[in-house]
Amino acid sequence: MALLDYLGSDYKNAVQDGKIVSQDEFTEMQEFSKRTLELVKQLKETDRVDKAGVEPSLKSLANQIENKADPKAVAELANGAKQKLLATYNIVPYPKQLPSLASGKTIYLENCAQCHGETGKGDGPSRATMNPKNPVPANFTDAEFMAGLSPFKAFNAVSFGVENTAMASFAALSEEQRWQVAFYVLSLRFSPKSAQAGAALFQSKNVPVELTTIATLATNSDEQLLEKLKAHTAQKSTDALLSPPNPTLGPFSSPWTAAHLKEALAYLRRGLLETNPPDPLLIARTLLREASELYTKGEKEKAYQKAIEAYLDGLELAEPILFAKDASFGRGLEGQFTEFRNAIKLGVPAEEIQKRDLDIEAKLDEAAQILAREDSFSGYYSFLNSAMIILREGLEAALILAAILAMLRVIGATQAARYIHLGWILALVAGGLTWLATQTILTLSGQHRESMEGFISVFAAVVLFYVGYWLHTKAEAKKWQAFIQEKVQDILSTKRIFALVGISFFAVYREAFEVVLFYQALWLQNEQNHGAVIGGFITGLICLIVMTFAILKLGLRIPLKYFFGATGTLLYIMAFIFAGNGIKELQTAGWVPSTPVGFPPQVPLLGIYPTVETLAAQALMLLAFVATSVWMARENHRALRDKASYG
Ligand code: HEC
Structure with missing residues (x-):
């Protein structure tokens, strides 16, 4: 699915008007479309049949790419096959909860900034030493590149990596964390100011809620979101023509200007996530790790303080729900936090603190899964x-x-x-x-x-x-x-x-x-x-x-x-x-x-x-x-x- 997503949105960079515009991209497209066929063969081995019925479209997709077909037709084919896979395998292409930017940022700075740069310009220090050197790390502030990226696509890039590039798989991050960082990279090119202006726009207009659902935000690229916003505002203006002037619609009863659209997008990609409370488990994890590092450096008092905060400002806030879902697990985890603090107090060897930290972090992953366990209950x-x-x-x-x-x-x-x-x-x-x-x-x-x-x-x-x-x-x-x-x-x-x-x-x-x-x-x-x-x-x-x-x-x-x-x-x-x-x-x-x-x-x-x-x-x-x-x-x-x- 990740490959299909990639083919659907990037093929236009390889072929235009029946001509190859980038040989590298084109080769990649050929390779990826072949790879989808191989993967479907593997699926058929486990499922016995082509359950989703995508093989014919994947074959014709490979053919179309070979024949340098029109990008629109390729995108449609890829998208159709993707939808079938989604439906057949019950894949949910969005997270349970809208992530908060604060959580995404922590993960980004720890795992991605060395290549993609702190501000996302693709200029991190490891850029010079990474292997292979080309292609260079994606620039998350480049409007043209970002137009084709959706959080789901970024999530897949983080989950599986991009083959033959330095972009490796970050499967060690939990699913929730991968979503958090995926949403974060899409917020990077928007300033807080434009996000605020966008929030005001959203308040003054009745923007349909379906534009702000997690599913829409996760699966649409910036370009697709813009199109939806445009369609909405254009429709409003015809309403205005048909009905008498409506003062409550304010200055926007005419189509939004490009600047307005961009602000609205900034709100969807940034403002909306900023108001989200940060994830308490992530806070707990970060503070615990800091505690363990401080302890290793011999700063016992500070480490103890961090360990206290890890519990109070982190885990404790997640406890009501965690206890409701699995009380004995919750109690066990809480006990581990207490033992962690006591171990610091007792002055045990640093290795033991590190080990305890890792143990608890593994438990926090489990806790995240328990919390996300979206039972119909x-x-x-x-x-x-x-x-x-x-x-x-x-x-x-x-x-x-x-x-x-x-x-x-x-x-x-x-x-x-x-x-x-x-x-x-x-x-x-x-x-x-x-x-x-x-x-x-x-x-x-x-x-x-x-x-x-x-x-x-x-x-x-x-x-x-x-x-x-x-x-x-x-x-x-x-x-x-x-x-x-x-x-x-x-x-x-x-x-x-x-x-x-x-x-x-x-x-x-x-x-x-x-x-x-x-x-x-x-x-x-x-x-x-x-x-x-x-x-x-x-x-x-x-x-x-x-x-x-x-x-x-x-x-x-x-x-x-x-x-x-x-x-x-x-x-x-x-x-x-x-x-x-x-x-x-x-x-x-x-x-x-x-x-x-x-x-x-x-x-x-x-x-x-x-x-x-x-x-x-x-x-x-x-x-x-x-x-x-x-x-x-x-x-x-x-x-x-x-x-x-x-x-
Ligand atoms: C070792 C360097 C390196 C690290 C670390 C790294 N990336 Fe990348 N990333 C790359 C490179 C190189 C590319 C360009 C791949 C290409 O052009 O196909 C890339 C591309 C991407 C893309 C675009 C994929 C696409 O569909 O075009 C996303 C999204 C991304 N990285 C997210 C992340 C996130 C999130 C992290 C941290 C969890 C991360 N990267 C860590 C090197 C890195």
Whole structure:
């Protein structure tokens, strides 16, 4: 197919008006058309028949080229055979997602710039030493050459190389990476300014969406895209003749000028891809490699910092989707990133870091495939994922709130409930503002994000422990009765009100913050499935509300003694988990050192990680729990004894 693509678009450089204009090109055309016949023979050996039925057209194509036929006829034949192959072998000539320029650029600078030059002029330093010296590397800024190039053709050149030239195959790059760099080379000849002007044109006119689909952009050469744009604008001008003047069509109700067309093309080739978010896996890969190189140079601290960024600014952003598609793979990969950081910390030999880097990079390729696995379920996945996020995060917050609300009702301090409500409403408002802030003003770097989460988690752990303790001390029926009599007034003191508002605010804001982050990632990565994300959110929210009500009602049914005991224990457990997770988040952000140990295995669900610091924080929680329990037991004992001696 790549050969047919090549024949179809380049034959016109070999023959015009029945005469050979370039002997080299002509020889190449003859050679390539023969090669297509050989390849079809090979296909026939595996398929037994000429499944696509292209052999006759390929034969006549070879004949036509031999007879120096008209370029138009050759292009038609080549294109027809190509379409048949596409259809028969279910080849998809475009990527799953429109690549981002940022990702393409990284790959280009690493693999292609040495020959094609940093700016794509074909003037890279290796040009002098490459083998064979001719033909010279393609110039991606040459309008005439680029007119015939499509991303699909460039993708094929990168995948298979161009025979008998220095342009080798880059099959070692993943399919996704080859697409990214293929789209990138087509953007090189356009300036950001003309891309912007083109964007404005597109906004002021109703350009049909089919011009901006991935399939169109990938399979059309610049020349073909221009023709489509021209056809569209010409049609608009006849509309304008038939209908009364339409002011909304603006200055372009006449055909676009050549300059306009070029700007529109610049938008399609560059602007459209610039607004695309960069690929998080590629960022992870680049930063990991940098970390490994820094480490080899002996720059341990910097390497560690890069390794942190590789996770936070890279992999973590891809995690929501990755986990939805293959949770155990995602966890394994995340664990490898942690081990990589720990290995840097431990100061292992540089070879080991390099090996780990390569291992992870191989895994990242696999991750890309998993992410691209376009099962027909993808809408379903986005939906489910979206519903689960709000449900899971919401339930955590709801459990805490429900426990406190039920408690207030039980002790008859229902007036105090409004402060709890105030707290969570404020938290939701703050969550909304966070969403706006991350959308517009600041995009939190991974490190800031993780710091925020870490501090909130640790704070939440302390608050939860305190509330859990408080509940436990009231577990004795007598105690809470005494409490009710004495403290109903007291609970409404200003200090307590602040505490109540604070507890409910932090319990909810912590989750709201995570919800914002998760949905942001989900939203960006499900361009095609925004409807499913919204649907999932609403469904999840409804489930959450129903379950919260059920919990509240159930909470009132449970005998009081058990209720306090059970909710108190629940809060202790949550405090334990938050302590581990919070410290881990602070480690990831670099606030707390990370000293790896061999045991225990990591259990994220319980916030358990094999580092001294996280384990110490959790041990502290346990210790506090034991200490308060012992103290409470002694208090009870004394109370009993006092009672005995007085009674
Ligand atoms: C060793 C030097 C070298 C490197 C490295 C190299 N190229 Fe090339 N490339 C060439 C040469 C030489 C040609 C011209 C081939 C020809 O004229 O048929 C070429 C041609 C091309 C073409 C045009 C193919 C066509 O259909 O006419 C594309 C697209 C291309 N390269 C993309 C890339 C990309 C993307 C990379 C990096 C992944 C890359 N090249 C790396 C030397 C190189």
